[in-house]
Amino acid sequence: MEDFSKWFHNILDEAKIIDSRYPIKGMNVWLANGFKIRKYMLEALRELLDKDHDETLFPLLVPEEELAKEGIHVKGFEEEVYWVTHGGKKKLNEKLAIRPTSETAIYPMFSLWVRSHIDLPIKLYQVVNTFRYETKHTRPLIRVREITTFKEAHTIHATKEEAAKQVEDGIDIYKTIFNKLSIPFLILKRPVWDKFPGANYTMAFDTLFPDGKTLQIGTAHNLGSTFAKTFEIKFENENGEHEYPYQTCYGLSDRVIAAIIAIHGDEKGLVLPPIVAPKQVTIIPIIFKKGSEEVISKAKEIEKNLKNNGFRVNIDDRDLRPGKKFYESELNGTPLRIEIGPRDLENNQFIITRRDNSEKSSFSLDENISSIVERLLNDITTSLKEKGEENLKKRIVGVKSMDIIEKTVLDGNIAQINWCGEESCGKAIEEETNLDILGEYGKYSGDCIHCKKPAKYTALISKTY
Amino acid sequence: MEDFSKWFHNILDEAKIIDSRYPIKGMNVWLANGFKIRKYMLEALRELLDKDHDETLFPLLVPEEELAKEGIHVKGFEEEVYWVTHGGKKKLNEKLAIRPTSETAIYPMFSLWVRSHIDLPIKLYQVVNTFRYETKHTRPLIRVREITTFKEAHTIHATKEEAAKQVEDGIDIYKTIFNKLSIPFLILKRPVWDKFPGANYTMAFDTLFPDGKTLQIGTAHNLGSTFAKTFEIKFENENGEHEYPYQTCYGLSDRVIAAIIAIHGDEKGLVLPPIVAPKQVTIIPIIFKKGSEEVISKAKEIEKNLKNNGFRVNIDDRDLRPGKKFYESELNGTPLRIEIGPRDLENNQFIITRRDNSEKSSFSLDENISSIVERLLNDITTSLKEKGEENLKKRIVGVKSMDIIEKTVLDGNIAQINWCGEESCGKAIEEETNLDILGEYGKYSGDCIHCKKPAKYTALISKTY
Numbered sequence: 001m002e003d004f005s006k007w008f009h010n011i012l013d014e015a016k017i018i019d020s021r022y023p024i025k026g027m028n029v030w031l032a033n034g035f036k037i038r039k040y041m042l043e044a045l046r047e048l049l050d051k052d053h054d055e056t057l058f059p060l061l062v063p064e065e066e067l068a069k070e071g072i073h074v075k076g077f078e079e080e081v082y083w084v085t086h087g088g089k090k091k092l093n094e095k096l097a098i099r100p101t102s103e104t105a106i107y108p109m110f111s112l113w114v115r116s117h118i119d120l121p122i123k124l125y126q127v128v129n130t131f132r133y134e135t136k137h138t139r140p141l142i143r144v145r146e147i148t149t150f151k152e153a154h155t156i157h158a159t160k161e162e163a164a165k166q167v168e169d170g171i172d173i174y175k176t177i178f179n180k181l182s183i184p185f186l187i188l189k190r191p192v193w194d195k196f197p198g199a200n201y202t203m204a205f206d207t208l209f210p211d212g213k214t215l216q217i218g219t220a221h222n223l224g225s226t227f228a229k230t231f232e233i234k235f236e237n238e239n240g241e242h243e244y245p246y247q248t249c250y251g252l253s254d255r256v257i258a259a260i261i262a263i264h265g266d267e268k269g270l271v272l273p274p275i276v277a278p279k280q281v282t283i284i285p286i287i288f289k290k291g292s293e294e295v296i297s298k299a300k301e302i303e304k305n306l307k308n309n310g311f312r313v314n315i316d317d318r319d320l321r322p323g324k325k326f327y328e329s330e331l332n333g334t335p336l337r338i339e340i341g342p343r344d345l346e347n348n349q350f351i352i353t354r355r356d357n358s359e360k361s362s363f364s365l366d367e368n369i370s371s372i373v374e375r376l377l378n379d380i381t382t383s384l385k386e387k388g389e390e391n392l393k394k395r396i397v398g399v400k401s402m403d404i405i406e407k408t409v410l411d412g413n414i415a416q417i418n419w420c421g422e423e424s425c426g427k428a429i430e431e432e433t434n435l436d437i438l439g440e441y442g443k444y445s446g447d448c449i450h451c452k453k454p455a456k457y458t459a460l461i462s463k464t465y
Numbered sequence: 466m467e468d469f470s471k472w473f474h475n476i477l478d479e480a481k482i483i484d485s486r487y488p489i490k491g492m493n494v495w496l497a498n499g500f501k502i503r504k505y506m507l508e509a510l511r512e513l514l515d516k517d518h519d520e521t522l523f524p525l526l527v528p529e530e531e532l533a534k535e536g537i538h539v540k541g542f543e544e545e546v547y548w549v550t551h552g553g554k555k556k557l558n559e560k561l562a563i564r565p566t567s568e569t570a571i572y573p574m575f576s577l578w579v580r581s582h583i584d585l586p587i588k589l590y591q592v593v594n595t596f597r598y599e600t601k602h603t604r605p606l607i608r609v610r611e612i613t614t615f616k617e618a619h620t621i622h623a624t625k626e627e628a629a630k631q632v633e634d635g636i637d638i639y640k641t642i643f644n645k646l647s648i649p650f651l652i653l654k655r656p657v658w659d660k661f662p663g664a665n666y667t668m669a670f671d672t673l674f675p676d677g678k679t680l681q682i683g684t685a686h687n688l689g690s691t692f693a694k695t696f697e698i699k700f701e702n703e704n705g706e707h708e709y710p711y712q713t714c715y716g717l718s719d720r721v722i723a724a725i726i727a728i729h730g731d732e733k734g735l736v737l738p739p740i741v742a743p744k745q746v747t748i749i750p751i752i753f754k755k756g757s758e759e760v761i762s763k764a765k766e767i768e769k770n771l772k773n774n775g776f777r778v779n780i781d782d783r784d785l786r787p788g789k790k791f792y793e794s795e796l797n798g799t800p801l802r803i804e805i806g807p808r809d810l811e812n813n814q815f816i817i818t819r820r821d822n823s824e825k826s827s828f829s830l831d832e833n834i835s836s837i838v839e840r841l842l843n844d845i846t847t848s849l850k851e852k853g854e855e856n857l858k859k860r861i862v863g864v865k866s867m868d869i870i871e872k873t874v875l876d877g878n879i880a881q882i883n884w885c886g887e888e889s890c891g892k893a894i895e896e897e898t899n900l901d902i903l904g905e906y907g908k909y910s911g912d913c914i915h916c917k918k919p920a921k922y923t924a925l926i927s928k929t930y
Contacts (some may be wrong), residue, residue, distance in 0.1 A: 021577055022570075023528050024561065029574055032519035032589070039520070054497035055504070059611050060525075060594060061547075063488050079553040082526075084563065086548040087598030096489065098549065098563075108488055124497070129525060133552030146524050 004211035008262055009140075015270050015332055017261070018140045026138035026145030033332065036278035038149060038257060042127060044180055044275055045151060045252075048173050053123045053153055058105045060128070061096040066104045070230040073103065076197025080132040098131040103198070103223075103249065106154050107231040116236045117158050120245060121166070125153035141258035142215065142465055152251040156228075158235065163222055163246035167203060170220040170250035174205055177252075178217070182273045182384035183207055183259045184392040185217065186414075188439030188460060191426050196249075200224040205252075206438055206462075208392050209262050212412030214438060214462040217259050220250035264356070264384055270333025271356050273384055274377040281306055281313040281373060282329045286322055286341030294345055302338065302350070302369055309370035311377075330355060335380050336373060356380050396460065402449055405433045405461060414462045416441065418455035420448035429461070436464045469676035473727060474605075480735050480797055482726065483605045491603035491610030498797065501743035503614060503722060507592060509645055509740055510616060510717075513638050518588045518618055523570045525593070526561040531569045535695040538568065541662025545597040563596040568663070568688075568714065571619050572696040581701045582623050585710060586631070590618035606723035607680065607930055617716040621693075623700065628687055628711035632668060635685040635715035639670055642717075643682070647738045647849035648672055648724045649857040650682065651879075653904030653925060656891050661714075665689040670717075671903055671927075673857050674727050677877030679903060679927040682724050685715035729821070729849055735798025736821050738849055739842040746771055746778040746838060747794045751787055751806030764805055767815070767834055774835035776842075795820060800845050801838060821845050861925065867914055870898045870926060879927045881906065883920035885913035894926070901929045 012018045017034030030038060046055065061084060068074050077100045084096040099105055106124075113119060130150040138144055153170060157163045171187060178185050185205045195202035199221035206214045225244040228234070234242045264271040274280050285292075285299040299315050306313040316325045322339075329337050333355060340350045349362045350369075354376060363372055399408050399415040408415045419426065419437070426437050429450050438460040448455045477483045482499030495503060511520070526549060533539050547563040550556060564570055571589075578584060595615040603609055618635060622628045636652060643650050650670045660667035661684065670683035690709040693699070699707045729736040739745050750757075750764040764780050771778040781790045787804075794802050798820060805815040814827045815834075819841060828837055864870050864880040873880045884891065884902070891902050894915050903925040913920045 019574060019577075021574070022524055023531060023573055024524060024526055027524035027526060029524065030522035032521060035520050035522060038522075055500050056497060057495035057500060057503075057613055059487055059489060059492035059494065059613075060596075061489055061492060061611070066488060081553060082549050082561075083551040084547050085550045088544040088546060088600075090598075096547075105487075109484060109486070109494055112484075112486055131525075133555075135553075146526070148522055148524075 004209065004262070005139075007265070007267075008258075011261060011265055011269060012140055017257075020140045024145070026134055026143075028140050028144065028146075028148075030148065033278055034257075037260070037272065037276045038254075040276040040278075041181070041257060041260070042149070042151070045177050046127075048176055049125050049151075049153065053125045053155075055126065056124045057126050057128070058102055058109070060099055062099055062102075062105045064095040064097060066108055067097045069104065070198050070227060073198035073227075077101075080134065082131050082133055099128070100132055101130055101150070101251070102126065102128070102152055103154070103227060107227050107233065107247075110156055111231045111233045114156060114233050114235050114245060117238055120235060121155055121157045121162060123153065123155040123166075125151060127151045139465075141254045141261075144254065147253050149254045149257070150251060151253070152249060154249045155247065156233070157246045157248075158237065158243075160224070160246050163224070163248050166248045167220045167222045167250070170248065171203055174218045174220070174250070174252065177256075178205065179385060180273070180275050180381070181256065181260055182381055182388055183217065183256070183263060184385070184388035186214075186392070186396075186438070186441065186460065188441050190219075190439045191423070191437050191459075193423055193427065194436075194439070196221040198223060198226050200226070204439065206460075206464075207259050207263065208395060208414060208462075209259075209465070212395075212409065212463060213465050214414060215255055215259060215262075215465045217255050218250070218252040221248060223247040223249060263388055265333070269331035271384070272333035272335060273381055274335045275381070277333060277335050278312065279314050279329075279332070279334045280311050280377060281336045281338060282325075282334045283313065283315045283338045283340070284322055284325050284329070285315065285317055286339055286344075287317075288342060291342035291345065295340060295342055298345060298365070299340055302340070305369055306373060309374075311370070311373060336376055352376060354380060356384055400449065402429070402432065405429075405449075406435065409433070409435055409461065409463055414438075414460050417449040417459055417461055418444050418446050419457050419459040420451055420453045421456035422451070422453075425451045425453075426459075433461065435461050437461050438464070469674065469727070470604075472730070472732075473723075476726060476730060476734060477605055482722075485605045489610070491599055491608075493605050493609065493611075493613075495613065498743055499722075502725070502737065502741045503719075505741040505743070506646070506722060506725070507614070507616070510642050511592075513641055514590050514616075514618065518590045520591065521589045522591050522593070523567055523574070525564055527564055527567075527570045529560040529562060531573055532562045534569065535663050535692060538663035538692075542566075545599065547596050547598055564593070565595055565597055566615070566716070567591065567593070567595070567617055568619070568692060572692050572698065572712075575621055576696045576698045579621060579698050579700050579710060582703055585700060586620055586622045586627060588618065588620040588631075590616060592616045604930075606719045606726075609719065612718050614719045614722070615716060616718070617714060619714045620712065621698070622711045622713075623702065623708075625689070625711050628689070628713050631713045632685045632687050632715070635713065636668055639683045639685070639715070639717065642721075643670065644850060645738070645740050645846070646721065646725055647846055647853055648682065648721070648728060649850070649853035651679075651857070651903070651906065651925065653906050655684075655904045656902050656924075657888055658892065659901075659904070661686040663688060663691050665691070669904065671925075671929075672724050672728065673860060673879060673927075674724075674930070677860075677874070677928065678930050679879060680720055680724060680727075680930045682720050683715070683717040686713060688712040688714060728853055730798070734796035736849070737798035737800060738846055739800045740846070742798060742800050743777065744779050744794075744797070744799045745776050745842060746801045746803060747790075747799045748778065748780045748803045748805070749787055749790050749794070750780065750782055751804055751809075752782075753807060756807035756810065759810055760805060760807055763810060763830070764803075767803065767805070770834055771838060774839075776835070776838060801841055817841060819845060821849055865914065867894070867897065870894075870914075871900065874898070874900055874926065874928055879903075879925050882914040882924055882926055883909055883911050884922050884924040885916055885918045886921035887916070887918075890916045890918075891924075898926065900926050902926050903929070
């Protein structure tokens with residue numbers, strides 16, 4: 001891919017994912033096709049969360065007083081909060097913040113809900129839009145001012161151990177969803193200066209884009225009792241004593257969809273993992289004057305069979321050249337294309353082409369078509385995943401000396417270094433290379449690449465979005 | 466119901482629908498149980514709309530310039546728009562409105578999308594939150610500052626006739642959904658002074674609450690070419706001429722859920738139409754020391770059977786008195802309760818109780834339980850609907866003279882009057898009675914109740930929310 005940025009912009013437009021011409025910069029319109037990908041992604045995510053989380057919905061606006069309560073937290077967001085100051089022609093008594101994230105909307109309610117240890121744990125989530133007044137260059141789905149799809153989970157527990165375990169559970173949920181979406185990922189503990197404002201520690205998922213930059217696609221935070229203390233959330237334990245509970249939160253956003261598009265796509269267009277594809281199979285009847293009725297009728301039979309088995313399938317019987325239809329179905333990333341023409345009928349066969357690797361196979365019409373489709377869709381999910389993981393692995397490159405970090409990364413890699421773990425040293429590394437330390441990763445050995453003291457961690461370093 | 470307002474407030478709290486203690490007045494939190502009702506309502510609605518509408522998602526914020534373009538429209542909303550004036554610590558160059566509704570967010574995009582007659586019609590919808598700076602007394606789900614569930618459809622057509630037909634189609638969709646929800650309704654053409662700001666005419670759905678007030682639960686507007694002209698939306702027709710297209714929009718909101726709760730509920734709590742009930746069936750095993758294993762195992766068998774047939778079912782096997790469990794399942798409005806105890810097992814039977822009319826029936830365990838449940842759930846939907854419609858019909862009372870309108874309405878009725886249709890006369894009627902004319906309804910005869918000129922319409926008049 002010559003110019004990823006241009007490719008990404010074009011594909012959003014051509015495959016009708018997003019229209020970025022809305023009259024406010026960094027706020028975009030989800031078009032029908034994009035909306036469907038988003039919908040199926042959220043369905044898969046909700047299925048995982050609904051097992052032991054309650055879905056809820058909290059207000060968009062947060063009173064200034066609540067937002068300001070947690071000092072470190074508000075500091076982290078004060079440059080990028082949108083403020084509502086007027087209702088109609090009247091100035092409001094108190095400014096209202098548009099949520100940049102919902103801790104300060106949710107935790108005042110926790111302080112009303114939590115009374116006793118039997119109220120705990122609470123595990124809830126919501127899918128909402130959140131806002132950041134970005135001053136950097138915006139880019140649809142990646143860096144936006146309205147994050148239209150922010151899934152945030154918030155949990156509260158009686159013990160520190162349960163909270164730590166919940167962070168792991170959140171990570172497991174994200175591993176599962178990213179695997180379903182065939183998105184390769186790294187899990188890192190963020191350096192202290194890059195953790196969520198107010199958190200004890202932040203675990204983050206990063207993936208690698210074709211242009212060599214990493215994108216944070218999910219985070220899980222252990223909040224300890226910091227917010228509980230600020231928002232006066234207390235519970236009576238089994239011995240009748242009042243204690244502060246422990247909290248976690250974990251979130252992901254539109255960026256997951258950016259990753260689906262960017263990582264799997266190719267020069268022909270989208271390559272969608274079957275789980276989110278608006279159409280999983282497109283049937284293209286190859287019609288000549290002779291025998292067209294039989295072909296259409298067979299195509300309809302296949303469509304009905306696949307529909308009844310729960311697949312998202314359509315027949316493209318528009319009066320257009322097959323080549324044009326192939327082009328469109330490839331552009332839209334439809335995982336499987338079924339062709340059937342008069343000669344296929346004569347031979348009692350049909351042809352399936354995989355979008356991901358262009359592999360064509362023919363099958364007998366006597367076979368169980370829905371099992372064939374199921375198997376091929378599963379194969380696509382697996383092979384997209386393997387391809388992605390292999391590529392990511394290949395591009396983590398161990399680097400032993402400061403002076404080649406930058407070049408390694410600019411070549412499209414993630415550099416792996418030994419690091420002492422000190423904030424001052426880490427920030428110096430970032431400044432000298434103009435790159436970001438993603439966090440702790442894997443085992444270490446030897447001395448810190450920068451200060452030469454004994455290394456505490458192996459850290460990854462990359463150019464980030 | 467002695468005091469409806471108090472009952473409504475309590476039920477939202479006790480059945481865990483909404484928490485109204487959020488620190489901004491008129492903005493509320495959807496709790497897990499309420500969220501599920503909302504979710505199932507939206508699923509049913511989407512199923513209808515997805516047949517020929519595209520679901521999309523437009524930004525929350527609207528530049529002041531776009532909002533101000535359509536003069537009549539902005540006039541209708543200027544007192545109640547929330548304004549965003551700052552991003553971080555910076556004052557924005559242009560104020561941004563939080564959408565009170567999305568015409569001014571969507572139609573600038575229509576002007577980019579519509580070029581030719583082949584681009585038409587476009588039919589799209591979105592489900593979003595919208596905001597109104599209400600100065601009147603707020604009430605959860607009925608009059609709020611954050612409308613969390615605003616389903617708005619927007620369509621654009623080549624001809625006036627198609628647009629008029631689309632208004633009818635929108636009305637049909639709403640009829641279908643209200644029937645599924647067993648909500649009785651009236652469809653009226655709103656008086657000119659009460660139509661949507663910018664519309665040619667507005668058709669509205671009203672329902673009657675137990676306190677005798679009517680609630681608007683849906684509207685469909687014919688916008689003509691007003692917005693097309695304002696937003697410079699033009700298309701090239703088949704003859705190569707440029708024309709303004711015709712638009713419609715139709716919406717409904719959280720108020721639908723208010724109606725579900727208010728109209729069907731009783732002194733024991735919620736009575737939910739099966740389609741939106743978080744649990745459609747609760748199985749309560751009646752356990753004594755002896756024979757409890759057999760009872761639990763049979764309950765599990767029934768649960769599994771119903772689950773496999775797609776019903777939302779649970780077993781309440783908590784260590785509580787059955788009476789307490791009955792109470793809770795009634796409070797939560799679960800349509801069917803299945804009881805099974807050792808004596809039932811001996812008699813090879815189980816007992817089902819309907820929530821809506823408390824009818825108990827016993828059935829043999831050899832019968833097909835899932836068909837029984839399906840039939841009873843359908844019966845509940847039908848009988849809730851019939852009961853609601855009958856009650857509404859009974860409470861439309863013909864009134865022949867001005868001086869008894871107010872008393873008729875204060876007795877809990879909707880008054881039906883003859884009316885000349887003149888704005889000045891209509892407004893005089895509203896002022897003298899302190900009530901609202903809902904609009905045209907049914908056939909007319911005789912003279913206007915107020916000015917005594919020949920009547921043009923039969924109009925309904927009520928106390929509105």
